[in-house]
Amino acid sequence: MARALRDAGMEVIYTGVHQTPEQVVETALQEDADVIGLSLLSGAHNYLFPRIAELMREKGMDDVLLFGGGIIPEADVPGLQKHGVGRIFPPGASLDDIAKYVREAVPAKKVAK
Amino acid sequence: MTVAPSDLLGRARAGDKRATARLLSVVENDEPGAADALRTLYPLTGHAEIVGITGPPGGGKSTLVNRLTGAYRATTDRVAVVAVDPSSPFSGGAILGDRIRMRERFLDEGLFIRSMASRGHSGGLARATSRIVNVLDALGYGVVLVETVGVGQEEVEVVRVADTVCLVTVPGLGDDIQAIKAGVLEIADVLVVNKADRPGADETARDLAQMLTLGAPRTAWKAPIIRTVAATGEGTDQLIAAIAKHRAWAAESGERDARRRAAARAEVEDLLRDSLVRRLRDRLGQERVERAIARVADRAIDPYAAVDELLRE
Incomplete structure (x- = not known):
């Protein structure tokens, strides 16, 4: 995934696996990231996404896009989006589509600033 | 925001x-x-201790930076790490992965880690690295560790940014150690043989010592060779001591001032060049430049003639 985004011309901070929500948000904050992408296979998405969104709000990172993908039941997606999470990509989603989504989301966000 | x-x-x-x-x-x-x-x-600016960490890929630079960070944090309120990774020459994108080795420190309040993509700049740093370091210095970070891109032979620009440059190498690089001697060895203030618990560490240290004796020394400073095992933290204290010793020597001998002057010169000249190019391009208009480029590509004129023509206009 990181490679696909790099190939789409983006600078990707790769943090490694098994990060706590606090670590993810602190990294995004220090790196001044425009987007946080979370790949989750663990089944903990209903905890991790809302927790990260909450930490982002606490830190005033309202202009940072949070989105993700992985093994996430479709039924859970609306609940996550209520927490302010953007698109959730299913396994096997096209890398091009994901890169396109990020590219389109970021300038929009920049304009809104 | x-x-x-x-x-x-x-x-x-x-x-x-x-x-x-x-x-x-x-x-x-x-x-x-x-x-x-x-x-x-x-x-x-001018108060931070700026330490450059350079060397070939796979030498354990990030792991060593992680160790140094921990040790410096014991004595320094605020420590920053600036880690540079290469940008893809094709897409312009980059994967910045140096943080992975520092994950247990992500929540350290006194630590700020920033990744940078080289964005086509050669020399082992990004064009803006020295400016980023200046900002961190001015904001009160007492120690700034600068980790270069791991390419090996030409990442000598760190000497413009850092007060002390550590070159990290490992046993078993074989002939690759020959490759680093040309440019990088010259700028190293402290030589580190990392992964020194591996076989071949003695030979590597010996090779380095021998290379140091070749050629006329640039200054009176003799780069010490420090053995570390970054994975366990072994040798970190000795490395910190060697860096401190170099820092004291550089301040006393005038080397630090000379280096800062050279850095200032490079910075001013870079900006001057950028500014001139930008002004020139504005005056000429992108279209005219593109036309000239097209003619060169078509072999209608040679590149020198194209530049002459553009500058005459």
Whole structure:
């Protein structure tokens, strides 16, 4: 995934696996990231996404896009989006589509600033 | 977050990490307000201990930086790490993965880690690295560790940014050690044989010592060879001591001033060149430049003639 985004011309901070929500948000904050992408296979998405969104709000990172993908039941997606999470990509989603989504989301966000 | 750079500055100086991060982006991307911010901050620079970590890929630079960070944090309130990774020459994108080795420190309040993509700049750093280091210095970071791209032979630019440069190598690089001797060895103030618990560490140290005896020394400083095992932390204290010793020597001998002067020269000349090119391009118009490029590509004229023509206009 990181490679696909790099190939789409983006600078990707790769943090490694098994990060706590606090670590993810602190990294995004220090790196001044425009987007946080979370790949989750663990089944903990209903905890991790809302927790990260909450930490982002606490830190005033309202202009940072949070989105993700992985093994996430479709039924859970609306609940996550209520927490302010953007698109959730299913396994096997096209890398091009994901890169396109990020590219389109970021300038929009920049304009809104 | 709509914040004027001047507000950012105030908040960053008060220790707000989000404001610091934004300010670094403003400076890195040369966004509006970057020049003003640097103007305000520049007089506050010159207090940080700036340590460069360079060397071939796979030498354990990031792991060593992680160790050094931990050790410096024991004595320094605020420590920053600037880690540079290469940008893809094709897409312009980059994967910045140096943080992985520092994960247990992500939540350390006194630590700020910033990754940078080289964005086509050669020399082992990004074009804006020295400016980023200046900002962190001015914001009160007592130690700034600068980790270069791991390419091996030409990453010598770190000497323009760092007070002390550590070259990290490992046993078993074989002939590759020959490759580093040309440019990089010359700028190394401290030589590190990392992964020194591996077979071949003695030979590597010996090779390095021998290479140091070749050629006329540039200064009276004799680079010590320090053995470390970054994975366990072995040798970190000795490395810190060697860096401190070099720092003291550099301050006393005038080497630090000479280096800072060379760095200032490089910075001014870079900016001058950028500014001249930008002005010239504005005056000529992109279209005219593109036309000239097309003619060169078609072999209608040679590149020198194209430049002559453009400059005459």
